[in-house]
Amino acid sequence: xxxxxxxxxxxxxxxxxxxxxxxxxxxxxxxxxxxxxxxxxxxxxxxxxxxxxxxxxxxxxxxxxxxxxxxxxxxxxxxxxxxxxxxxxxxxxxxxxxxxxxxxxxxxxxxxxxxxxxxxxxxxxxxxxxxxxxxxxxxxxxxxxxxxxxxxxxxxxxxxxxxxxxxxxxxxxxxxxxxxxxxxxxxxxxxxxxxxxxxxxxxxxxxxxxxxxxxxxxxxxxxxxxxxxxxxxxxxxxxxxxxxxxxxxxxxxxxxxxxxxxxxxxxxxxxxxxxxxxxxxxxxxxxxxxxxxxxxxxxxxxxxxxxxxxxxxxxxxxxxxxxxxxxxxxxxxxxxxxxxxxxxxxxxxxxxxxxxxxxxxxxxxxxxxxxxxxxxxxxxxxxxxxxxxxxxxxxxxxxxxxxx
Amino acid sequence: xxxxxxxxxxxxxxxxxxxxxxxxxxxxxxxxxxxxxxxxxxxxxxxxxxxxxxxxxxxxxxxxxxxxxxxxxxxxxxxxxxxxxxxxxxxxxxxxxxxxxxxxxxxxxxxxxxxxxxxxxxx
Numbered sequence: 001x002x003x004x005x006x007x008x009x010x011x012x013x014x015x016x017x018x019x020x021x022x023x024x025x026x027x028x029x030x031x032x033x034x035x036x037x038x039x040x041x042x043x044x045x046x047x048x049x050x051x052x053x054x055x056x057x058x059x060x061x062x063x064x065x066x067x068x069x070x071x072x073x074x075x076x077x078x079x080x081x082x083x084x085x086x087x088x089x090x091x092x093x094x095x096x097x098x099x100x101x102x103x104x105x106x107x108x109x110x111x112x113x114x115x116x117x118x119x120x121x122x123x124x125x126x127x128x129x130x131x132x133x134x135x136x137x138x139x140x141x142x143x144x145x146x147x148x149x150x151x152x153x154x155x156x157x158x159x160x161x162x163x164x165x166x167x168x169x170x171x172x173x174x175x176x177x178x179x180x181x182x183x184x185x186x187x188x189x190x191x192x193x194x195x196x197x198x199x200x201x202x203x204x205x206x207x208x209x210x211x212x213x214x215x216x217x218x219x220x221x222x223x224x225x226x227x228x229x230x231x232x233x234x235x236x237x238x239x240x241x242x243x244x245x246x247x248x249x250x251x252x253x254x255x256x257x258x259x260x261x262x263x264x265x266x267x268x269x270x271x272x273x274x275x276x277x278x279x280x281x282x283x284x285x286x287x288x289x290x291x292x293x294x295x296x297x298x299x300x301x302x303x304x305x306x307x308x309x310x311x312x313x314x315x316x317x318x319x320x321x322x323x324x325x326x327x328x329x330x331x332x333x334x335x336x337x338x339x340x341x342x343x344x345x346x347x348x349x350x351x352x353x354x355x356x357x358x359x360x361x362x363x364x365x366x367x368x369x370x371x372x373x374x375x376x377x378x379x380x381x382x383x384x385x386x387x388x389x390x391x392x393x394x395x396x397x398x399x400x401x402x403x404x
Numbered sequence: 405x406x407x408x409x410x411x412x413x414x415x416x417x418x419x420x421x422x423x424x425x426x427x428x429x430x431x432x433x434x435x436x437x438x439x440x441x442x443x444x445x446x447x448x449x450x451x452x453x454x455x456x457x458x459x460x461x462x463x464x465x466x467x468x469x470x471x472x473x474x475x476x477x478x479x480x481x482x483x484x485x486x487x488x489x490x491x492x493x494x495x496x497x498x499x500x501x502x503x504x505x506x507x508x509x510x511x512x513x514x515x516x517x518x519x520x521x522x523x524x525x526x527x
Binding site: 302303304305306307310314323324332342343344347379380381382383 | 406411414415417420431435436437438439440441442458459460461462463465466
């Protein structure tokens with residue numbers, strides 16, 4: 001059976017051009033970039049070139065790019081690093097309720113360290129309101145961290161406006177742009193971004209490598225100590241193959257961004273249009289227009305997400321859901337709940353995230369099999385189309401206590 | 405993550421639907437947790453002549469519902485009351501640990517349906 005990959009927000013395949021340079025820097029150009037001999041020098045040169053390519057993708061300077069092991073480390077370094085370096089100035093941090101756990105759990109950790117965190121709500125489309133950010137700023141605020149685009153519903157946040165506000169108020173602005181970099185145009189200068197997290201594997205680079213952009217002059221304290229790598233910001237022998245791969249992926253993303261966005265957003269618009277027209281009792285999650293080019297997210301009433309994913313998988317289609325059953329916890333997605341969805345509607349969510357390799361034929365096949373799967377699950381559901389109401393015993397009422 | 409037997413009952417669930425003149429109906433779970441199971445019984449002379457289910461939930465919820473209906477069809481009420489959630493999971497070759505709490509309630513739904521039958525009969 002042909003397999004169809006509609007889960008590009010989880011990860012993407014490595015571009016073969018990337019894989020080639022990664023392999024070359026594993027097998028031939030394998031030197032330690034700290035060594036002074038020719039092997040070391042060629043590794044150092046490769047890292048420098050990769051840094052320039054990543055900087056170019058963001059319209060940053062190359063000395064503003066610090067390589068990390070990926071998105072989670074970038075978020076940790078940005079939040080903890082800014083918090084610790086600026087705690088004499090203030091101890092208040094502003095973020096949103098829909099951030100990735102790499103940000104949310106780091107904020108919870110910082111609360112235990114004596115910092116105060118405001119978690120901003122979002123509107124029904126999953127968007128942070130700039131006026132809420134403005135209202136939350138106090139004379140103790142040192143950092144605002146709002147993601148560029150949400151990983152579940154794809155909503156693109158008003159980054160430039162938040163950045164402008166932060167700059168005016170003298171507060172640092174970090175954005176977790178893991179989903180957006182390489183998939184959507186970003187200009188850190190124009191958008192007033194002080195720190196930005198990115199990860200290679202979301203745009204056809206390798207897993208285990210990413211970068212943190214830190215605008216020149218922003219005070220950040222290192223959280224990992226050792227050698228003087230990455231100008232004392234991130235100790236540890238550089239992951240040269242990963243970094244070179246990240247650089248190559250950034251270069252490709254920059255040159256192919258416009259054509260990729262046009263291709264993917266056309267497929268996405270077809271999916272959203274057809275699903276909303278053909279399947280009743282369906283809600284589109286996320287913003288109708290301000291969303292990532294490849295993201296479509298729906299809630300199908302009366303059914304549960306995991307059983308939907310299993311049925312799609314049996315047809316060869318790989319997607320994801322905000323259902324509790326697919327997250328390993330008993331609560332559905334915190335993002336969907338923050339947007340005001342009820343638990344039962346959040347349980348029935350389906351996320352389809354497209355990539356440059358997807359085709360119209362794949363989309364047509366998905367649209368062909370999806371309605372029958374939904375109908376079959378609905379026919380099996382006691383929430384759908386029955387009038388009988390019985391007394392419900394509820395041994396599950398304490399289920400939140402048992403989470404994880 | 406699921407056994408072949410779970411996937412078999414998930415893809416080809418037995419006894420899906422409703423019984424119009426059911427004389428015992430039981431429902432457990434809640435939509436907040438993501439699992440609701442409803443069992444319909446047709447009982448004659450203390451024997452389960454027919455059983456059907458409707459379930460909102462994950463793969464494990466659907467498979468356990470299907471399995472419990474297969475296990476009790478033709479059984480006496482006493483025999484059916486002895487079937488536990490664990491026995492249903494065992495009959496499916498086991499469930500992932502995370503599924504044992506919220507998604508493994510099919511026997512509870514069955515027992516609720518039997519209680520419903522007994523209370524109606526008593527009136």
